[in-house]
Amino acid sequence: MTEGNFVDYVKIHVESGNGGKGSAHLHREKYVAKGGPDGGDGGRGGHVxxxxxxxxxxxxxxxxxxxFKAGHAEHGSKNRSTGADGADIYIDVPLGTVIKDAETNEVIFEITEDKEEKIIVEGGMGGRGNWHFKTPTNQTPRYAQPGVPGQEKNVILELKVLADVGLVGFPNAGKSTLLSVMTSAKPKIADYEFTTLKPNLGIVQHRDFQSFVMADIPGIIEGAAEGKGLGHYFLRHIERNATLLFLIAADSMDISKEYEILLDELRRYNPELLDKERLICISKCDMLDQELMDEMRVELDKDFKGVSYMFISSVAQIGLQELKDRLWIMLNS
Known part of the structure; x- marks a missing residue:
């Protein structure tokens, strides 16, 4: 999927159909001079x-x-015939779509299941025909109810990517490179920050024809929880991932500090994100020799406080099969 085709935020207008009018018809036929009221009800307007x-x-x-506009209902007619309902309109959305009110920004509902259906605006009710209003003292009512008008609403659609593993890290940590090596995805890769502006998805092929989905999410910077950089536009995608893979470059000035900043941004955005399983990868380890890696392990064992970590290199293909195995175990434990 190319970055230009990945749209995760849109505002749309939806409008349901009007209900049909009830009929005020009086029954007439050759040998029935005064047959009384027989006006039918109006149909229901279409839902969105x-x-x-x-x-x-x-x-x-x-x-x-x-x-998006649903169909209007037809009016009632003689012989108590009910008007046809307006045509409902179905709007297909990806799983993980959040629907918000554009005026208040409040979440109306979320779509997370395949074929799950939820009405955003209901069609107007049809008016009742005049035969409903017949009484002993008013046997020929010449009025009927009008149909209820449909509703209009401006809504925001926000997509939160549904993936098994989400890559979390600072810009230029090597997330896109890792995704391109472990999957068939072709994300944009360049030597500058914020190369990735939209999430990229790829399917990781594992042993015995098993697979899982990995998402490359645009890089986090300090202050992202307040909207700095790309802010909430990418933090929301992390909410839908089952496992978080933290990627920190081996040439970072302070690996532990970067990890703490990433954790703090997730905590400030949504504390529940810290309940997800996580694995830390020190990327670009082809720049390190064995002696330096051993020294770093001593420090990282103290700083990461029991969180699993490993060294990998996407370019040199170091540790990638072990990474797949560990992620598979985490996803299926």
Whole structure:
């Protein structure tokens, strides 16, 4: 999936259908001079319904179509005939889509299951025909209810990527390179910060034809929880990942400090993120010799406080099979 096609935030307008009018018809036929009221009810206006679709990965379908309108109902008619309901309109969205009210920014609901359906705006009710209003003292009512108008709403769709493993790290830590080596994904790779502006997904092939999904999420910087850098636009994607893989470059000035900054940004954004399983990878280890790695292990054992870590190199293909094995065990434990 190319970065330009990954759309994870859109604003759309939805409108349900109007209910049909009830009929005020009075029954007439050849030998029945005064047959009484027989006006039928109006139909129900069409709903606008969001539906989960596991085959979608992005909101790119909403890039050029932003208005969705359900069908209006038909009016009631004679012989107590009820008008036809308006056509419902279904809007397919990827799993992990959050629907918010554009005016208040409040979450209305989330779609997380395939074929899950939720109504965002209900169609207007149909009006009742005049036969409902017949009484002993008013046997020929000549009025009926009008249909209820449909509803309109502006909503925001936010996609939170559903992946098994999410890559977390500072810009330029080597996340995109790791994804390109472990999967068939082709993310943009360059030697400058914020090369990745949108999440990239790839499928990691494991032993015995098993696989899991890995997401390369744009790099975190200090202050991201307050919206600095790309802020909330990428932090929300981390919420949907089962396991977090922290990637820190071996040439970092202070590996432990970088890890603490990353943890602190996740904690400030959503403390529940720290409950997820996590693994730390020291990337670009091809720049280190064995003696230096041994020295670093002594320090890291103290600083990481029981959190598992390992050394890898995407370019030199060091430790990648072990990484796959450990991630598979974490995902299936």
């Amino acid at each position: 319904i969001f539906r989960g679709n596991k085959n979608l990965w992005t909101l790119v379908n909403f890039k050029f179509k932003k208005h």
